[in-house]
Amino acid sequence: MIKCSNGGAYLARGEWVPAGPEASAALAAKGFDAAAAAAARQGTIAWKILQAHNTSGDAENLKIKFDAMASHDITFVGIIQTARASGLEKFPLPYVLTNCHNSLCAVGGTINEDDHRFGLSAAKKYGGIFVPPHLAVIHQYMREKFAGCGKMILGSDSHTRYGALGTLAIGEGGGELAKQLLGRTYDVACPGVVAIYLTGKLPVGCGPHDVAIALVGALFKNGYVKNKVMEFVGPGVATLSQDTRNAIDAMTTETTCLSSIWCTDETTQKYLAVHGRAADYAPLAPGDLAYYDGVVEVDLSAIRPMIALPMHPSNAYTIEELNANLEEILHACEEDVKQLVGRKDVTLDLCSKIENGKLRVDQGVIAGCAGGLYDSITEAASILKGRTGGCGDYALSVYPASQPVMMELVRTGAIASLMASGATIRTAFCGPCFGAGDVPANGALSIRHTTRNFPSREGSKPGSGQLAGVALMDARSIAATTANGGILTPATDIDYDPTVPEYQYDGSSYAARVYQGFGHGEYDALLKLGPNIKDWPEIAPLGENLLLKVASFITDPVTTTDELIPSGETSSYRSNPLGLAEFTLSRKDPAYVGRAKAVQAEEAARRAGEGDEALLAQVHKVPGCEALTWEQLQIASTIYAVKPGDGSAREQAASCQRVLGAGANIAAEYATKRYRSNLINWGMLPFQLAGAVPFGLGDYLLIPNVRAALAGDLSAIPAYVLGSEPRAFTLSIAALTNDERQILADGCLINFYKH
CATH class of the missing domain: 3.30.499.10 (Aconitase, domain 3)
Known part of the structure; x- marks a missing residue:
């Protein structure tokens, strides 16, 4: 159903030519000379859009507006x-x-x-x-x-x-x-582009989440599209409705790609015209010759109803495969969850939900930017028409993604059908995706057409002894499962009418309620600040020599932003930096905040001239540092994680560490560009470490002459683990722009702009 190429390829007038020694001859046979082949990167849709917004004058180092x-x-x-x-x-x-x-x-x-x-x-x-x-x-x-x-x-x-x-x-x-x-500007190296080549047509009963989960399952773990642009092309695009395209597109984030773009056609044109924006349409397609850094072939006709088991969208199976191997797959999932949670006393018992060889789930949710769309909710209503989920423990909630979508679903009767089946209808709200709406009971398994099922989200609070599981599925199979009383059922097993009435957009709710102020601000007006809306605290610039203490040591293969700063119950502290910081790593490492504050107190003592002389004596054992004084040192905390930053763009994952006195992260690699950018913008050095980790929790790490190192070659930065005898090791930082170097030196983006 999904196949990834081993290397790059040229799309030459609709046909693929693999990159390699024989590519030149194959391209020449199609009328393309060496100069055309050399410029083939410029044939992608992504290249054209990126360069049209680039202000740097350098096609490889972009400054985007x-x-x-x-x-x-x-x-x-x-x-x-x-x-x-x-x-x-x-x-x-x-x-x-x-x-x-x-x-x-x-x-x-x-x-x-x-x-x-x-x-x-x-x-x-x-x-x-x-x-x-x-x-x-x-x-x-x-x-x-x-x-x-x-x-x-x-x-x-x-x-x-x-x-x-x-x-x-x-x-x-x-x-x-x-x-x-x-x-x-937004400064980024020109990204690679990977073609997502769609062929075939989705079977009845399959929807956008089935495609998306299959893609994430195939692409996340191998990093095939990490920090690249996914470009959707091929004849299969034309077989998909605009809502289906939009919903698949929303989930590209879970592959760790930088962005996505699709070729456009009459379907796109119609969507924009219906929404009163016909002038915003233009046909987009690759040029006659376009080079891609990889090709992912997706046969839509081979897609089957999918499920992403706890606790990641890439934990993907067909529902048919899961049902055929329930005990084996669920037991493996339980073991994975146990390892992620890291506690023997808090477990997720999925195997107990097997009834007569079938899986019983506890809750269904269709919501948000991926699930709450017109087509998906309409088909779910068609599946449930004349059926009911019953009055037991199982319940279905539906959140249309906007008031206009809700109004159209009311007009067509879909809302009435859903309500008659026992489903409850909510307003437009993103809560089910991050743990603030329809939080499942302890031990429950919820199936959701939402974007994420990470640990430390919906109902999962291991520190309080609570753990729930969320599995991602398409709205159609969620409706089929609802019709079957909560027994996991693919929509391909249900006989229903998949016809979706033509969408009619009514923007009256926006016209009545949305404030449109662009271009005519009241620039002398005052902001309305509630008592818990706080300013950012003062942040010091980077010192000449940095002494880090490891305040958390995480060995999980991937650490999500939700583990760094949980969502859900923390959200009400979003506008109070110090209040929110109290929750940092609260589910992954509850002792972190106390440790970080202790290091922060050490830095305060150093600034007051009361530094620990025994610690300074250890610093003096490092070659070249024999004469360093406390005035020449800066103390900060750091965390070590193998691959931090998968998931949310919320800058709080970095800023919460910073306001607690963190000065760096150390990682084998960073899961996403956006998390690394957040670290930089908050003045935390994004160190990387290759090979074995030479330190542990509570160790002090000295990076001498760190400001000078930041201004120079970042590939080999000397560092030392302090102790009775210092142990040398080497850190690195991936390429930084000149502005990023200065932001780190200044201590954060706010300081940078003050200067």
Whole structure:
């Protein structure tokens, strides 16, 4: 169903030519000379869009300016506060502030409406666009109102993906959005491009999540598209509805790609026209000759209903395969979860859910930017028409992705069919994706057409003895399972009418409620700051010599941003940096905050002239450091993790460490560019370490002359593990731009702009 090439390939007038010694002759036979082959990278859709937005004059080292930006209410307060502290005067590009993440979580920190009021006041002051709560999830609003062919959009949510509408969109941490607000650029090396070549047609009963889960299962673990652009081409594209394309596109984030783009056609044109934006359409397709760094062939006709078991979207199986090997696969999943959780007393018992050779699930949810779309909900309603999930423990919740989608589902009768089947209907809200809506019971297994099922999200709080499982599935198979009373069932086993009535867009709810302020801000107005909306604390610049203490040591193969700073119950502290920081690593390493604060106290003592002389004596044993004084040293904490940063774009995964006094991360590699960018923007050195790890939890690591090292060759940075005798080892930092070097030296992005 999915096949990856072993190397690059040329798409030459619709036919593939593998890169290699024989490529020149094959291309020549098709009329392409050596010069055309050398320029073939320029034939991709991605290349054309990236270069059209590049201001550097260097095709390989890009400085991108975006057409629009979007943030939701977990991130926009921090972004605006960062930009405000750095000299923000007005929003220089359309900036959409949506309120789709904290509509239902108001306990423990900032009252939601304080953040919403802040957002509206910021939109009025700086000239922004404000989408009130319950009106739309962030990505659906951007699809309906902003995405268009050839555009680029930057968002502070990791699922910022509008490639199926011809927009190359990127999800990044808040620092990158603050740069755009201050007239700066998004700096990135020109990414590789991988073709996703679609053929065939999806069988009835299969939907976008079946394609997406299969893709993530094939691409995540091998890093095939990491930090690259996925470009969807091939005859299979034309067989997919626009909603199906949009939903697949949202999930490309889970492959760790940088962005995505699709060729466009009459289907795209019709979607934009229906939404009143016909002028935003343009045909996008590869040139006659285009070079791709890899090719992923997807036979849509071979796709089958899929399930991604806990606790990652890449833990992918066909439902048929799972049902045929239930006990074996579920037991293996239990063992994986046990290892991830790291506690023997908290386990997820999946095998007990086997009944007469079938798997019983406890809950179904269809929601968000991937699941809450018109086509998927309509087909789910068709499957459930005349059927019911019964009145037992199992329940189904449905969250349409926007008010216009809800209005159309009401008009066509789909909402009535769902409600008659026992499903409950919610407003547009992203909570089920990150643990703030329909949180499953302890020990439960929830099936969801949402984007993620990471550890430390929905209902999983091992430190409190609670653990739930979330499996990802397509809305169609969730509806089929509901019709079967909660027994896992692929939609291909159900006889139903898959016809989807033509969509009619009604934007009246937006016209009535969305504040449109771009270009006419009230620049002298005051922001409305609630009592728990706090400024960022002062952050010191990087010292000449850095003494790190390892405050957490994580050996999991991958560490997600949700493990670094949990979502869900922490969200109400989103606007209070110090309050939120109390939750850092709270599910993965509950003792981390205490350890980090202890190191922070050591740094405070050093600044006060009360440094530990015994520790300084260990520093003096390092060659060349015999005369260092406390005034020449800086103490900070660090974490070690094998591969941190998979998942969310939330900058809090980095900023929470920083406000607790962290000065660096050390990793074998970083899971995503966006997490590494967050570290840099918050002044934390993104060290990498090859080979065996020479230190452990609680060790002190000295990086002498660190500022000088930052300004020089980053490939071999001397470091030492302190002790009775220092042990030398070598760190590295991957390539940095000149601005990134200066941000790290200054201590954070805010300091950089102050200078």
